Amino acid sequence: MYAKRVIAHMEALGYEIYRNPGEINIVYVEGVNIDGVPNRDDLDHWNDLGLLIRFENGEPMIIHRAVCTTEPGRAATFAANALRLGGVARVQLTQYVEAWQMGFHKSNPKHPALVQRGDVLVCRDLNRDGKRTGDRIRPATGINQHGTRPGLISKIVGLWSEGCLVRLLWKEHLEFIDLVKTDPRYIADSKFLFTSTILDGGKV
Numbered sequence: 001m002y003a004k005r006v007i008a009h010m011e012a013l014g015y016e017i018y019r020n021p022g023e024i025n026i027v028y029v030e031g032v033n034i035d036g037v038p039n040r041d042d043l044d045h046w047n048d049l050g051l052l053i054r055f056e057n058g059e060p061m062i063i064h065r066a067v068c069t070t071e072p073g074r075a076a077t078f079a080a081n082a083l084r085l086g087g088v089a090r091v092q093l094t095q096y097v098e099a100w101q102m103g104f105h106k107s108n109p110k111h112p113a114l115v116q117r118g119d120v121l122v123c124r125d126l127n128r129d130g131k132r133t134g135d136r137i138r139p140a141t142g143i144n145q146h147g148t149r150p151g152l153i154s155k156i157v158g159l160w161s162e163g164c165l166v167r168l169l170w171k172e173h174l175e176f177i178d179l180v181k182t183d184p185r186y187i188a189d190s191k192f193l194f195t196s197t198i199l200d201g202g203k204v
Contacts, residue, residue, distance in 0.1 A: 002036040002062065003060040003061055003062045004060055005036075005204055006053065006060070006204055007053065010025075010027075010095075010197060015095040015197055018055075019055045020184075021055075021184070022054065022182065023054065024052050024054050024063075025051075025052070025060075027052075027053060027198075027199065028050050028070045028196065028197070028198045028199065029201045029204055030070045030199065030200055031048065031201040031202055032047075033049070034067055036049070038201050038202050039201075041071075043071070043074055043077070044075075044156045044157050046068065046069050049065060049201070050165070051065050052064040052179055063179060064179050066167045066168070066173070066176060067168045068166055068167045068168060069165075069166050069168070071091075072125075072157065073157030073159060073160060074130075074156070076158070076163075077128050078128060082162070083126075085124065086136065086138070087123075087124035087126035087127070087135065088162060088163065089125075089140050089143065089162065090122055090123045090132055090135070091121070091122050091123075091143060092120075092121040093198050093200050094121070094198065095195065096119070096196055097118070097195045098195055099195065100114035100115060100193065101114065101115055101192070101193055101194070102181065105146040105147075111146060112174070112177045113145055113146035113177070114146075114177075114180070114194055116142060116143045117193060118193060120140055121140070122138060122139075122143065123135035123136070123137055124136045124138055140163060143165070144164045146164055146165075147169075147172075148160050148166065148167070148168060148170055150170045152170065153168070153169070
């Protein structure tokens with residue numbers, strides 16, 4: 001089962017894993033298709049996997065999976081603004097504890113999202129090669145977990161991600177938000193800070 005592989009990999013890395021009833025683990029696996037099979041992880045493609053994992057009777061279960069991107073698109077990579085920032089942001093593969101809060105992407109009340117509130121590190125792709133190798137690692141702001149827009153099925157990432165974690169299909173993004181809101185820690189405190197993990201799919 002893919003959920004067990006993901007959790008075992010997280011355990012090996014010493015990451016936090018939430019096992020209490022109803023608690024949700026937010027996980028992204030980079031360079032992996034919807035079925036868990038690794039791909040070439042080409043620039044500007046929706047080729048990453050977003051997962052929600054919850055423990056049921058002691059076993060990890062995937063309660064939601066979606067095509068997404070953990071990397072910026074080509075247009076964002078080559079944008080003038082990215083150059084001014086020292087390179088487009090590409091989130092560093094690791095776990096970020098208590099880093100996101102329920103809110104709205106760019107303050108748009110029609111776009112619910114997990115909004116960055118804690119520390120997140122990114123690799124600044126100054127040489128625009130679409131890779132992290134040799135890039136400077138810096139703290140960043142505005143790294144949200146959001147969607148695209150209703151009815152959109154885009155073949156490329158483009159400007160949908162300038163470093164954010166983005167689900168391709170709007171319907172699946174709303175499902176993601178609704179499920180995250182069922183976490184008892186959020187129900188108890190609407191300002192609860194969520195943890196998220198971004199993994200290298202080739203190592204899972």
